[in-house]
Amino acid sequence: MFKYILSTLTFLGLYVAAPAHALDGGMTFLVPARDAAGQAITERLSDGRELPVGMPIAEGPLKRRLLAATASGVAALLPDLDRMARARSRQTFDCPSIGGGIIVYLSDEDGGFARKDLFIEDGKGRRALCRDYFIDLTVDEASIADGQFEEVLAHEFGHVLLRRLLGPIPPTLSRNGHSVLVVTDPTTAFDEGFGEHFQPLALALTASEGFRARARFMAPSPADYWLSRRETWLRETAIPQGGFLFGSARSDPQASGIEGWRLAQTDYSLDPCSVRSGEAQMASEGVAATIFYRLLAESMTREALLARYEKLFTILARRADWHGRAPLIDLVRDWARLYPDDEKQVTRIFLEATGGATASADLRDATARLSCSGAHGKLADFLRDLPLYRQAFAAATDQVAAGKLALDADLAPELWITNPDVHIPAAPWDEKMAEPLVVDLNTADATSLAYLLAGNRDLASRLIQARDSARFSSIDDAVTRAKLTPGEASEIARFHRQIGDLPAFTRR
Incomplete structure (x- = not known):
């Protein structure tokens, strides 16, 4: 969850009625409708849900900045991705005030969620129920300038895409707060990992100098010590590097109780000599994000990106639900089955991102040995093991393609x-x-x-x-x-x- 405190309500502009059609770039930006006291209005449905009431954003500085921020980079891809997902979805969406397109509701605070259903007011007191997914986020001038808006928009839109194709996310057993640092469960990892893969992609494609400067840490502030700010940096930088297949390096035998749990949830140390088990990796959103990033961002051209996402959406639409012991493995298998020319490539990407841990204990151990000797500068050991590792990895890839080795051959059940x-x-x-x-x-x-x-x-x-x-x-x-x-x-x-x-x- 991302939270931004608005620097000034004036920046949001005047809430003047405007046509509720998608803005340039295929997005509709809504602001809260307000009562006489200036409080955001909600409306309760017969099923007990309390929905926000939004109205189209007025012409003004904020609208111009939003249009500029979404005219390039990853944001410029999102409308095309939305159209592709809608065309394949088996669900029905009804938003008569707007029709299609991406809906972004600019809430006052605590935004950064993918949600479903809201009311849209036309400025004359008339409201229409919009039964569709939308993105709830907060924005201020600083978050647009430093690319946080662009990054969070893409992340939350990832959740919208999955819900368009797979339906509402089902209940899960793990209650741990999700994080790239934490092991939760395979469904949460799949969902959050997909949203997170958009963040390094957003950085790679951004036209925002402020975003690039933030990623380079050119203007640090005390706020950067906060946990979620550190995690954002990890998502932008460590996901492409694939560091989340490694276990924690910290061991604190004195930590216990709830404080011990807190330490375990916030531990961002990585041990290059310890490769996580396949079960832990399938429940790691950091690993999931790495797999999605490598599957989809093989090339950064617009045409290549859209082609890869089109394949992904076709696969997910055929599946049409979240069920499965290991959704990431199901995805790779379905991709290889539907696009056989890609089989070796997607298998290799998955095995590289996981160190082979779900398929073979021997390959997982070999990954740990090679990483450990390399990280500690043991040149003779590294040079001895490197060709053997390459041979073992190539053999495993061929065996999976030939049906002689299952990607989940070394995956234990959830207990x-x-x-x-x-x-x-x-x-x-x-x-x-x-x-x-x-x-x-x-x-x-x-x-x-x-x-x-x-x-x-x-x-x-x-x-x-x-x-x-x-x-x-x-x-x-x-x-x-x-x-x-x-x-x-x-x-x-x-x-x-x-x-x-x-x-x-x-x-x-």
């Missing part, structure tokens, strides 16, 4: 557990303990697992050590290999059963 007495905040900086902690035994970090187990570090350690030798095939497998006592086994089985009692959880 979710929860303790109803242990809660976490919606985000690390929140104080309210709003959600139960839910972890997958095959991906949980030691600190979070110990927190869920009411501080039982010994039990968490035995589970992690057993998992390090081989991921668990079942709860019974975890009980046996971690040498759990009858009481511990009963507790883990109870935590696993209680997953079924959790209320549905859908991320905003």
Whole structure:
């Protein structure tokens, strides 16, 4: 989530009625309709949902700046991508005030979301319900000047695209706040990773000198120490480099409880000697973003980009839902099946981005050895292992293409557990303990697992050590290999059963 505080309400311009048609670039910008006290108006539907009421932006400085910011770079691609997605979507969208196009609602604060349905007012008190997806974001002069508007617009539009093609995102089990630093679940990783791949693409294509200067860190401020600002930089720079296949380098045996969980959620250290398991990578939005970026941004020309997205949209539209154990693997398989000439390329991209971890334990270990010797300057080891690694990687790519090796051959099942007495905040900086902690035994970090187990570090350690030798095939497998006592086994089985009692959880 991105949050911008408006520098001045005057900058938003006058809320004068204007025709509600898509502006140049295929976007309709709306501002909040307001009551006599100047408060943004909402309207409640019969189903209880409270929807914003927007009205077309007036002519003025803000509109001119928005038009200029969306006339080039990645923003100029978005209308074409929207038309392509709409043409393939099996859903029905009804927005009589506008018709088609991308809808951007400029909220007063706390914006940065893909949402569905709002009312549009014509300036004369007449309102029409628009049943379509839209982007809710905040904007001010600074966020346009430094490219944050351009970047967030593209990211949130990525969520709109997926919802057009796959429908509303389903409930997920993981409650961890999403981040490129965090392991959540495969559905969240797919969704957020797709949005995030647009951010380095936006930087690569931008015409904004302010955006480029921000990425070069030419005008630092104390605000850049804030966690989400650091993450933005990681998204722009580390996603193309593919660093998220590596595990954490930090180990803090003193960290425990909720503070230990917070540290685990905000740890942006990477260990070049530790390649994450395939299960953790499929639940990592940083890995997902890397795969999407490499699949789609092979060339930065407009024609090549549109051609790659057209293939992606065709694949997703045929699928038409979010279901699947590992959506990223399903995507690569479907791409190879529908476009056989691309099979070796998309297979290679996936294996490179994951270090082969989902397909082969041996290839994952070889990736870790080569990375470790390279990172620590062990030249003789690196030169010895490099040709062997290239041979093993090429062989794995050929085996996948020949049907002799499955991309998920070394992928273990999800084994979710929860303790109803242990809660976490919606985000690390929140104080309210709003959600139960839910972890997958095959991906949980030691600190979070110990927190869920009411501080039982010994039990968490035995589970992690057993998992390090081989991921668990079942709860019974975890009980046996971690040498759990009858009481511990009963507790883990109870935590696993209680997953079924959790209320549905859908991320905003």
